[in-house]
Amino acid sequence: MQEIAQLRRWLDEVPARLQKLSSQAVNSRSGPLKWSPKEELGHLLDSAANNHQRIVRAQLEDQPRMPGYEQERWVQLHGYHQRDWNALISLWKALNLQLLAAASAVPEAAWSRTCTVADSEPLTLKFIFEDYLVHMRHHLEHIGIDVSDLKT
Numbered sequence: 001m002q003e004i005a006q007l008r009r010w011l012d013e014v015p016a017r018l019q020k021l022s023s024q025a026v027n028s029r030s031g032p033l034k035w036s037p038k039e040e041l042g043h044l045l046d047s048a049a050n051n052h053q054r055i056v057r058a059q060l061e062d063q064p065r066m067p068g069y070e071q072e073r074w075v076q077l078h079g080y081h082q083r084d085w086n087a088l089i090s091l092w093k094a095l096n097l098q099l100l101a102a103a104s105a106v107p108e109a110a111w112s113r114t115c116t117v118a119d120s121e122p123l124t125l126k127f128i129f130e131d132y133l134v135h136m137r138h139h140l141e142h143i144g145i146d147v148s149d150l151k152t
Contacts, residue, residue: 001111003133007100009150010136011093017145018089025144026085035075037143041088042080043071044139048095051132055102058115058125068118103129 018041026037035043050069057064080088106125114122140147 001103001129003130004100004103006133006151007096007103010140010147011096011100013150014140014145014147015089015093018092018143019086021085021144023085027081036081038083038085038088039075039080040139040143041092042078042083043075044136045080045088045091045095046071046074046078047132047135048092048099051128052095052099052102054115054117054128055099055106055125058113058128059106059110061115063113063122064115066115066117099132 021037029036046069050066054066057066111124111126111129113125115125115128116122117128137147
């Protein structure tokens with residue numbers, strides 16, 4: 001699956017790009033109700049943890065009903081803005097390596113298995129994984145990381 005190779009490439013290349021951002025850049029907010037890059041990367045940690053669960057449970061259970069999560073409150077609860085940038089980068093890579101391991105083990109036939117998230121219609125495992133990468137790309141670009149050159 002092309003998306004698995006895409007995630008693998010991002011995990012190889014993106015951490016070094018994140019580390020190049022200045023302390024001022026990762027701590028700044030574009031507005032009073034906006035996330036800093038630290039909080040945005042933290043949101044991606046929460047997303048990785050939730051999507052990992054979805055990938056695993058959709059294979060083990062018949063049409064599991066997965067909860068959504070309160071993204072703003074998760075970011076606040078974890079205090080990402082006060083955390084060390086390099087530690088957040090390391091955790092981002094580690095959580096996504098775990099998610100990558102789970103996705104890499106999905107048999108071809110299982111990509112069509114479904115689950116619901118919050119009040120959604122049934123979503124295929126393939127859609128969940130592809131949407132996760134679209135979501136990650138959006139947030140990485142918002143942080144200031146261009147991944148357009150990292151195509152597989």
